[in-house]
Amino acid sequence: MSATVRPRAPFFTGPRATLTPRPPAATAGQRGSPAVDVRDFDFFYGSQQVLKHLSFTIERKSVTAIIGPSGCGKSTFLRSINRLNDLIPSARYQGDILVEGSSVYAPSTDVVGLRQRVGMVFQRPNPFPRSIFDNVAYGPGLNRLVPKRDLPDLVERCLRQAALWDEVKDRLDEPGTGLSGGQQQRLCIARALGNQPELLLMDEPCSALDPIATQKVEELIFELKREYTIIIVTHNMQQAARVSDYTGFFDRGELIEFDGTERIFTTPAHERTEAYITGRFG
Amino acid sequence: MTALSEPDAPTQPIPVASASLERASRGDQIFRGVLTLGAVTIPVLLGFLVFELWMGSRLAIDKFGLGFITESTWDPVAEVFGAFPLIFGTLLSSVVALAIAVPLSLGVAIYLVEFAPKSIRQPVAFLIGLLAAIPSVVYGLWGIFVLIPILRASVFPFLRDSLGFLPLFQGPIYGPSMLAAGIILAIMIMPYVMSVSREVLLAVPNTQREAALALGATRWEAVITTVVPYARSGIAGAVILGLGRALGETMAVTMLIGNRHEIAASLFAPGYTMAAAIANEFSEAVGDMHLSALAYVAFLLFVLTVLVNAGARLLIWRVARGSGAGSAAL
Numbered sequence: 001m002s003a004t005v006r007p008r009a010p011f012f013t014g015p016r017a018t019l020t021p022r023p024p025a026a027t028a029g030q031r032g033s034p035a036v037d038v039r040d041f042d043f044f045y046g047s048q049q050v051l052k053h054l055s056f057t058i059e060r061k062s063v064t065a066i067i068g069p070s071g072c073g074k075s076t077f078l079r080s081i082n083r084l085n086d087l088i089p090s091a092r093y094q095g096d097i098l099v100e101g102s103s104v105y106a107p108s109t110d111v112v113g114l115r116q117r118v119g120m121v122f123q124r125p126n127p128f129p130r131s132i133f134d135n136v137a138y139g140p141g142l143n144r145l146v147p148k149r150d151l152p153d154l155v156e157r158c159l160r161q162a163a164l165w166d167e168v169k170d171r172l173d174e175p176g177t178g179l180s181g182g183q184q185q186r187l188c189i190a191r192a193l194g195n196q197p198e199l200l201l202m203d204e205p206c207s208a209l210d211p212i213a214t215q216k217v218e219e220l221i222f223e224l225k226r227e228y229t230i231i232i233v234t235h236n237m238q239q240a241a242r243v244s245d246y247t248g249f250f251d252r253g254e255l256i257e258f259d260g261t262e263r264i265f266t267t268p269a270h271e272r273t274e275a276y277i278t279g280r281f282g
Numbered sequence: 283m284t285a286l287s288e289p290d291a292p293t294q295p296i297p298v299a300s301a302s303l304e305r306a307s308r309g310d311q312i313f314r315g316v317l318t319l320g321a322v323t324i325p326v327l328l329g330f331l332v333f334e335l336w337m338g339s340r341l342a343i344d345k346f347g348l349g350f351i352t353e354s355t356w357d358p359v360a361e362v363f364g365a366f367p368l369i370f371g372t373l374l375s376s377v378v379a380l381a382i383a384v385p386l387s388l389g390v391a392i393y394l395v396e397f398a399p400k401s402i403r404q405p406v407a408f409l410i411g412l413l414a415a416i417p418s419v420v421y422g423l424w425g426i427f428v429l430i431p432i433l434r435a436s437v438f439p440f441l442r443d444s445l446g447f448l449p450l451f452q453g454p455i456y457g458p459s460m461l462a463a464g465i466i467l468a469i470m471i472m473p474y475v476m477s478v479s480r481e482v483l484l485a486v487p488n489t490q491r492e493a494a495l496a497l498g499a500t501r502w503e504a505v506i507t508t509v510v511p512y513a514r515s516g517i518a519g520a521v522i523l524g525l526g527r528a529l530g531e532t533m534a535v536t537m538l539i540g541n542r543h544e545i546a547a548s549l550f551a552p553g554y555t556m557a558a559a560i561a562n563e564f565s566e567a568v569g570d571m572h573l574s575a576l577a578y579v580a581f582l583l584f585v586l587t588v589l590v591n592a593g594a595r596l597l598i599w600r601v602a603r604g605s606g607a608g609s610a611a612l
Contacts (some may be wrong), residue, residue: 142497
């Protein structure tokens, strides 16, 4: 692994701010070097090219929404960042993605270490059938990030960050699968935070949740932005408009447009973007 | 007005429609009757079987009672019978078989589901499934002519030399023994344990694997910490299913276990199982008491296997409720 691995963002330990959603930051922008740098990235399943010449950067500590019609390669892109696509035998790639300055696809890359630094939240809540505590402690325990006696503190911190602590603090030893769908998804977010990642990938995290649970997760994304860089794939354009600072519009494997969220949703530069966000296709 | 009369409409008889319904249902009734008869036959046969075993063993039950289970004497001449060595031999040979077969079949199942190249998954699973189709007498012959000579010449002496401090691996080496029977049983139950474990592992949702991998687990860690625990009750069901088969297996065991009504600590010593004793002695039993004692043994074996199989179904049903794949394996 090469070059600069930036020091990790310190854990948020101060008093919690109130969860009032702010409007998408119009002034978002010059907040530091890119957290993710996509460099002419192509991706293939067999002979079918699903991602074409992607080149863009993602700001540190911002929320970037990836939108686009089904099958446009949104999820594939997300899974390319933590190399979860490696599981598919016919997958090929060209180009590279840099996470915090280090290459994802260099031959010397330690994939396990990469996945530790890049957390992921999936479409459907997928807690392990073990206790709530063990769910959150899974990553740090596996990767021996902290000594065993510090695990309870870490678990509490992650559950607090995921706004779940108050609901589960009295039943940490109960199975995580017994929680409601929304709680399960926040548990999965807490589990991803357990590894103290630099980057958080969310693959339609609210698509299986009801509106109230969705709202909670969206508020949570707002909070987490203070500590983490977040990339969220979503089918829900209101959600993209609500939670993100930047929006990228994918279509048929290409990045059509990438800009501040407000610009994308008010004055898109590209006709296809406008057609999609106004519901004319997709 | 029409709105008011409408609620009465369903109660009005419609003669034409009901006549045609009746005609259609006559065929249904016959069909249903035939199927019901078939379905009822099975439990009736089972009940009859239990009743026959019970009646056949009345003589022995009246004389020996529950003491039959704990008594060790088996003397057809004096007509004193106790089934303890048989029960012990049945359980021990099955435990030996499980100790060998479970790690092996679980390893194969994990390999086939998680690691093997796609092209060999199906063929290997199929070949292991074929092991289940070999008649047990063939296993027995193979055991006598191939397995036992190998065991006697190299494996047993090696075990005695290296693990001889354990009582399990002490004493004279004959060949036919508890261990030989356990090994052949292990080979025989492996296909069952392997294929059920495989089905259960296949039923583990992919999102579980992805969750573990995305958290920085290696493939191996994902399997051990996530996939196997997720499937654990189904795997327990597979093991109990294997145990059920091992308990009742007769022919191959009879040919390899040595058939002695004795309890020995050593696995090199010959023993006996319930099924083997019934198969061996039934044709030669002369006294009524001897026959009755064998029927009593059969009754106990029946109870044992029913309990074990019920436990397996319960476990697999528990794990398969979500997916349905586990129950398909049975």
